[in-house]
Amino acid sequence: MIQLFHVFRNFGSNVALSDMDLIVGRGEFVFVTGPSGAGKTTLLRLIFGTEKPTSGHILINGINLNRISRSKLDLLRRGIGFVFQDFKLLPRKTISENVALALEVTGMRRSFIRKKTHQSLRLVGLAEKENAFPLSLSGGEQQRVAIARAIVNDPMILLADEPTGNLDSSLTKDIMVLFRSINLKGATVVVATHSQELLRETGQRTISLNKGRIVGEK
Amino acid sequence: MRFRLCCYFIKQALINVISNRVVHVICLGTMVISMLMLAAFLLLFVNLNSWLQECGHSLSISVYLQDGISKNTTNRIASAIKDLPAVEIKSFVSKDSALKDLKRFLGAQAGLIEGLSNNPLPASFELVFRDVEGQHSDLQEIKGDLEKIEGVDEVQYSKERLKQFEGLSSIVRTFGLVVGGLLCTGVLFIVTNTIKLTIYSRRHEIEILKLVGATDWFVKIPFLLEGAIQGVSSGALALLILFFAYSLLCAEKLHFFTIAVLEFTFLPQEYIFMIFFLSVALGLLGSFIATGRFISISRFFDL
Numbered sequence: 001m002i003q004l005f006h007v008f009r010n011f012g013s014n015v016a017l018s019d020m021d022l023i024v025g026r027g028e029f030v031f032v033t034g035p036s037g038a039g040k041t042t043l044l045r046l047i048f049g050t051e052k053p054t055s056g057h058i059l060i061n062g063i064n065l066n067r068i069s070r071s072k073l074d075l076l077r078r079g080i081g082f083v084f085q086d087f088k089l090l091p092r093k094t095i096s097e098n099v100a101l102a103l104e105v106t107g108m109r110r111s112f113i114r115k116k117t118h119q120s121l122r123l124v125g126l127a128e129k130e131n132a133f134p135l136s137l138s139g140g141e142q143q144r145v146a147i148a149r150a151i152v153n154d155p156m157i158l159l160a161d162e163p164t165g166n167l168d169s170s171l172t173k174d175i176m177v178l179f180r181s182i183n184l185k186g187a188t189v190v191v192a193t194h195s196q197e198l199l200r201e202t203g204q205r206t207i208s209l210n211k212g213r214i215v216g217e218k
Numbered sequence: 219m220r221f222r223l224c225c226y227f228i229k230q231a232l233i234n235v236i237s238n239r240v241v242h243v244i245c246l247g248t249m250v251i252s253m254l255m256l257a258a259f260l261l262l263f264v265n266l267n268s269w270l271q272e273c274g275h276s277l278s279i280s281v282y283l284q285d286g287i288s289k290n291t292t293n294r295i296a297s298a299i300k301d302l303p304a305v306e307i308k309s310f311v312s313k314d315s316a317l318k319d320l321k322r323f324l325g326a327q328a329g330l331i332e333g334l335s336n337n338p339l340p341a342s343f344e345l346v347f348r349d350v351e352g353q354h355s356d357l358q359e360i361k362g363d364l365e366k367i368e369g370v371d372e373v374q375y376s377k378e379r380l381k382q383f384e385g386l387s388s389i390v391r392t393f394g395l396v397v398g399g400l401l402c403t404g405v406l407f408i409v410t411n412t413i414k415l416t417i418y419s420r421r422h423e424i425e426i427l428k429l430v431g432a433t434d435w436f437v438k439i440p441f442l443l444e445g446a447i448q449g450v451s452s453g454a455l456a457l458l459i460l461f462f463a464y465s466l467l468c469a470e471k472l473h474f475f476t477i478a479v480l481e482f483t484f485l486p487q488e489y490i491f492m493i494f495f496l497s498v499a500l501g502l503l504g505s506f507i508a509t510g511r512f513i514s515i516s517r518f519f520d521l
Contacts, residue, residue: 050429071433078431088426092237105432107223149430 001026001157001188002047007056009042009212016042018212020056024190029183031199032192034209040192041085043209044159047190048082049073061156078106081150083160087142089134089149096121096130099149106153120152121145123178139166147175151182158182160191164198172198231443238416242448245412249452249497250459252405256398257460257493261485263394268483270387278308279345279375281364285313291369296343298367304360305345313341340371402500409448409504413441417508438509442502449501453494460485 002024009017017039024030032040045051046058049065058065060076068076081102089098096117103113121127124144134142143166150158158179164172176198183189193199199206208216235242283295292310299307311319316339321328345364364373417424424437461484468482485493 048429074428074431074433076431077429082429084429088422088429090423090426101426102430104226105427105430105436107220107226109222 001028001061002190003057003059004046005057005059007046007053007058009039009046009051010054015212017046017053020212020214022207022214024188026188027183027186029180029189029204030191031202031204031206032190032209033194033199033206034215035194037211038209039212040194040209041161042212044082044161044190044192047157048080048159049077078102078153079156081153081155081158083143083146083150083158083163085161085165087134087146089142089145091133091135094131094133095126095137095145095148098134098145099152102149102152116152117148120148123151124148125174140168140171143167144171144175147178151178154185155187158187158189160189162193163191164193164195169197176202227439227443230440231447234416234420234440234444235447238419241412241415245408245448246452246455248408249405249448249501250455252401252408253452253456253493253497254459256401256496257456257485258463259394259397260489260493261460261464263390264485264489265482266390267387268481270383279305279347279360279364279373281343281345281370282340282372282374283342284369284371285340287369292341295367295369299343299345299364302360302363304348306348308344308346311342311344313337313339316340316342402496405497405500406504406507409445409501410507412448413445413505413508416444417441441509442505445501445503445505445508446498447501448504449498450494452501453497456497457490457493 002022004020004022007017007020007022008015020039020043022043032043034040042051046053046065047060049060049068052066060080063072063076065073089095090101093101099120100113100117103116108116118127118130121130124147126141126144126148129137129141134145137145143163147160147163150160160179163179164175167175172195179189179191206218207214281295281299283292296307296310299305314337317331317337320331320339324330361373361375364370427437464484
């Protein structure tokens with residue numbers, strides 16, 4: 001599902017990723033871990049296509065991101081859910097409208113969007129707050145809205161950048177159960193985290209990064 | 219395009235207009251003033267042009283006939299003139315009529331010509347131009363054509379007056395093009411910057427839309443509609459204001475010492491449509507330029 005071949009990503013003289021080779025199979029659940037600046041976020045952004053590699057090739061579902069047109073990349077992104085570290089929620093829209101945004105772009109029917117949005121918010125435990133605005137919610141609740149938006153269109157790949165960073169241990173467990181259920185439905189899930197507690201509790205494949213290189217895998 | 223998407227785009231465009239209402243009201247005001255100036259200038263130009271055409275019709279060419287030609291020859295000359303597309307016969311002045319006119323003109327001094335044994339004045343045809351446009355360039359040709367007709371002695375026309383009218387018409391046209399061009403450029407600049415401001419105020423939303431898979435057109439269309447809304451509203455408002463101003467200020471005819479001199483008409487239908495569509499086109503073009511800038515920004519961030 002996700003293939004990286006000799007991928008380098010430099011920001012000026014800083015090397016964010018160096019000679020990265022990685023294959024993530026369809027339906028796999030993978031953790032990417034490492035200290036701050038290890039390249040976790042860069043790796044996820046490269047897979048999502050919001051950054052281009054300095055060299056090397058990235059294939060998503062067999063499609064080479066170097067050779068894809070902008071419009072095709074837009075369509076490809078509809079099949080990838082991304083949970084951003086900074087949530088990326090619009091403060092002037094209700095949480096329901098924020099979640100619905102991912103479906104609005106596909107041109108789905110209003111009734112379908114409403115139903116899916118409600119389902120998604122219910123999955124993250126925020127159905128009763130669907131008319132609230134993001135700034136009236138706690139950090140953890142905003143994180144869950146971001147997750148609801150990422151999963152609302154049943155993505156084939158779910159990328160999550162520190163998705164439990166703002167959650168307590170109980171909510172962290174709930175979110176991981178949610179990710180696992182999405183994974184069991186067939187989605188490939190890649191979670192970037194530096195939470196050792198989270199990694200200890202899971203028996204999933206874990207890729208360790210340091211200074212832009214893979215330094216371990218279990 | 220699906221109906222639901224159309225509704226979404228229109229809703230987004232209206233939300234944009236409402237949430238940035240101050241900027242939009244300023245832009246609308248400026249656009250209305252610019253379009254009003256353009257429409258008012260066009261109104262003046264149209265009326266001036268029609269007055270010039272009327273004046274052009276009052277310009278005449280005198281075709282003097284040779285003495286002693288038969289009535290048949292005179293008729294042949296008349297039909298030869300009728301065949302010319304640029305001119306038409308206003309009147310025929312016979313030798314006797316010409317003499318009577320001269321006597322009337324001389325008034326008390328008419329006695330000076332009483333003693334003449336022969337009438338020295340030639341019969342003539344008074345011609346007028348069918349259309350003032352482009353007449354000057356063909357004038358020599360028209361004169362040549364008239365002089366070629368058998369029985370015609372001499373052809374005379376008022377060259378200076380004609381040149382003056384043509385010069386005035388050309389100045390008005392050039393001035394109109396320059397002013398119109400400047401106003402259109404100004405309007406384009408204003409719309410472009412207004413839409414850029416809207417795009418800037420919605421940059422986070424655009425970023426998120428792109429991240430969840432919105433195509434460029436999905437993001438651009440509401441902004442294009444926003445420009446079109448500006449164009450439609452400013453065009454319609456400018457024309458309405460002009461019409462009310464025209465109804466209030468202008469009588470049907472301009473009067474000079476209680477004598478109706480010139481008719482002052484409102485813009486013809488085609489000019490009304492032209493102003494309206496120009497306004498819409500400028501709104502659309504302005505927003506198109508602004509969204510083009512957005513595309514280059516989003517490319518910069520690889521969105």
